[in-house]
Amino acid sequence: MRPFFYDRARDADHALQLARMPDARFLAGGTNLLDLMKSDVLSAARLVDLNRAGLDAITETADGGLDLGALARNSDTANHPLVRRRYPLLTQALLAGASPQVRNMATNGGNLMQRTRCPYFNDPAFPRCNKRAPGSGCAALEGFNRSHAILGASEACIATHPSDLGMALMEKTEMDARTGRAVNGNLAEYHVPVNADVGGIDIIVVDETDPYINSLGAKGIGEIGIVGVAAAIGNAVYHATGKRVRDLPITLDKLL
Numbered sequence: 001m002r003p004f005f006y007d008r009a010r011d012a013d014h015a016l017q018l019a020r021m022p023d024a025r026f027l028a029g030g031t032n033l034l035d036l037m038k039s040d041v042l043s044a045a046r047l048v049d050l051n052r053a054g055l056d057a058i059t060e061t062a063d064g065g066l067d068l069g070a071l072a073r074n075s076d077t078a079n080h081p082l083v084r085r086r087y088p089l090l091t092q093a094l095l096a097g098a099s100p101q102v103r104n105m106a107t108n109g110g111n112l113m114q115r116t117r118c119p120y121f122n123d124p125a126f127p128r129c130n131k132r133a134p135g136s137g138c139a140a141l142e143g144f145n146r147s148h149a150i151l152g153a154s155e156a157c158i159a160t161h162p163s164d165l166g167m168a169l170m171e172k173t174e175m176d177a178r179t180g181r182a183v184n185g186n187l188a189e190y191h192v193p194v195n196a197d198v199g200g201i202d203i204i205v206v207d208e209t210d211p212y213i214n215s216l217g218a219k220g221i222g223e224i225g226i227v228g229v230a231a232a233i234g235n236a237v238y239h240a241t242g243k244r245v246r247d248l249p250i251t252l253d254k255l256l
Contacts, residue, residue, distance in 0.1 A: 005046040009053045018048045026050055028071055029105040040124050041132060058082070070109030074098065077108055092236035096229055118148060118159040130156045
């Protein structure tokens, strides 16, 4: 790992002050950032630790909602009495989204601020990745891309966002009934969760070579790990509201 400076922010203002220094990155749960730094995928001259910045409270709002602190741990959020009682879907999604070890470290803010990426981004042995090295190209275009984007892609990148929760609650393809074509076939109109920075994701490849599947001869589990999450969230909504929603995304208007 490359050497770096470590600073601990006293509060939010102090964190913003430290973040103005050259090549500084925020550190919250660190469930993925440090791994990427060890692999030389990302680098930082300075890490600004936010864990004592006082942004981890979960409080009621005046209109009866909840204010979830960006630094509240996923496990604390999932098991908070008010979250479990008022927003059981959120509890179910968090408990289904990662291992207990990751949930104990990961924060709400870090969970939402995941970055669109793929195996080529995570492995610097592949030099062509526009997200890691802008202008270098996209190796996935002609490589292993079975699990990559169908909608919202471009010549620069065809990676997908890793959020299973977003798939269940936000993403929807609008179809033109006259032509059968998607009318929101780009990320300007196709609503996905925020994808500014990286959270943890494991890449699992089947340990055998298949010369027919792609030029790399590699198989990954792809969507298999998340296809059941949307159904689980649908069941959680049904148990919480008594309303069975059978098409995605699950939005408030379908529960009224």
